[in-house]
Amino acid sequence: MKDTQVAAFAAALLGASTASHHWTTSADNTTDVNNFVTSPVSHFTSYPDLPRPGYDRSNDPDLLPDVETPFVIDLNPLVAKAGGCNGFAQYCNKRVDQVLWIGAHNSLTDVGLAVQRNQFVNGPRLMDAGVRYFDIDSCAFDEKGKRVAPYVCHGQVKLLAQWYQSTETGLTLIRDWLVANPREVVFLNFGDVNDFTAVNAKKEATSTVQLRDEIASVVRSVFQDMAVLRNDPWDAQIKAGNATLQQLIDANRRVVVSIGKASDPSPTYWGQDDRVCNDVWYDDSLQADWIHNNYKWTPVLDFVETRMRQPCAAQPGVLNKLEFVFHTALGGTIDSHHVGDTLSTYMEALKTENDASPSIRRSPYFPFNLVLTDHSDKWRELYPQWHNNHLTFLGH
Numbered sequence: 001m002k003d004t005q006v007a008a009f010a011a012a013l014l015g016a017s018t019a020s021h022h023w024t025t026s027a028d029n030t031t032d033v034n035n036f037v038t039s040p041v042s043h044f045t046s047y048p049d050l051p052r053p054g055y056d057r058s059n060d061p062d063l064l065p066d067v068e069t070p071f072v073i074d075l076n077p078l079v080a081k082a083g084g085c086n087g088f089a090q091y092c093n094k095r096v097d098q099v100l101w102i103g104a105h106n107s108l109t110d111v112g113l114a115v116q117r118n119q120f121v122n123g124p125r126l127m128d129a130g131v132r133y134f135d136i137d138s139c140a141f142d143e144k145g146k147r148v149a150p151y152v153c154h155g156q157v158k159l160l161a162q163w164y165q166s167t168e169t170g171l172t173l174i175r176d177w178l179v180a181n182p183r184e185v186v187f188l189n190f191g192d193v194n195d196f197t198a199v200n201a202k203k204e205a206t207s208t209v210q211l212r213d214e215i216a217s218v219v220r221s222v223f224q225d226m227a228v229l230r231n232d233p234w235d236a237q238i239k240a241g242n243a244t245l246q247q248l249i250d251a252n253r254r255v256v257v258s259i260g261k262a263s264d265p266s267p268t269y270w271g272q273d274d275r276v277c278n279d280v281w282y283d284d285s286l287q288a289d290w291i292h293n294n295y296k297w298t299p300v301l302d303f304v305e306t307r308m309r310q311p312c313a314a315q316p317g318v319l320n321k322l323e324f325v326f327h328t329a330l331g332g333t334i335d336s337h338h339v340g341d342t343l344s345t346y347m348e349a350l351k352t353e354n355d356a357s358p359s360i361r362r363s364p365y366f367p368f369n370l371v372l373t374d375h376s377d378k379w380r381e382l383y384p385q386w387h388n389n390h391l392t393f394l395g396h
Helices: 003-015 123-128 167-180 209-226 235-239 245-250 298-314 337-355 376-395
Strands: 101-104 133-135 138-143 146-154 162-166 186-190 193-199 255-259 319-324 370-373
Touching (some): 101 376, 123 167, 123 376, 133 370, 138 209, 146 209, 167 209, 193 209, 337 370, 337 376
Parallel strands (some): 101 133, 101 370, 133 186, 186 255, 319 370
Antiparallel strands (some): 138 146, 146 162
């Protein structure tokens, strides 16, 4: 949408019917607050997306009530078309930059002691729901004099950091799913790298070469030649946006890896910035609008327009990211139906705008070809229609 349309779109959202999709969640999203100490909130305002010590999701005043949905232990996976690539035959001859990628923010956070989760099911269940891009935070720490690395975590300050599981354990489940599903290609993005054995003056963990190398080593150990790291076969074609899904499937090079945020001189791996436009997310807390039983979306849509859509339209990467993730003032993850409904409405408005372009033919969700969310399996009913719209465009 153009700048002048963002406010109108936000107003339409707030004035729309309160009816929503019946989102089906596939896991219990309760949290465990055991062993979490109490400390003044004011010390931690620099870390807006992390829960404050003593956080209790059930008492977060900015979490609007979700629509009640049935609790389901197992959901049927998306059915892949015979001979398809990432589920669709039409994607097979398409370059990686032409494919629409569904992404999970802070993946592999479904287990472990934590008061905050961004995902509630493991890697295979996310892939069953349609996810093919995994954003994974990684940490290193000392335990009884022994280095533990890499480990799935979230946070730069040890008191606030959330701890989930061994990176190797989470990746092994993804590998096993890929072995059983040989016509699928995924991205693994280890963007946030926090080494708690190397803290700065603010006691914040830093990204170290040692930890990034350890991530690369574990990726290679788990996926073997299935992984595409820097200077591997097919790396140059992927970096240039020339590799098709069918070519990567034929070569069994189906796990494309980035490590760290910034462009990296390492001969072993690329950074997130080498592939993805761009490293921004809405870091303000999402404010509740109790009168309309919704959240205040206008500042979000302004941010998406000016910090995501416009920059990626001007200088697109191989992947162009719409990061639609939000938290409360206390650092709680917002994953109620309001997020799914608003994302659905935004994507439809984006398609309408791009379809109406009189002079330039644009894909329906241009410039975005990567949509990153929290609780990504919850929005699974949206993904097939997005893919169908995208593939209809590619088929013309």
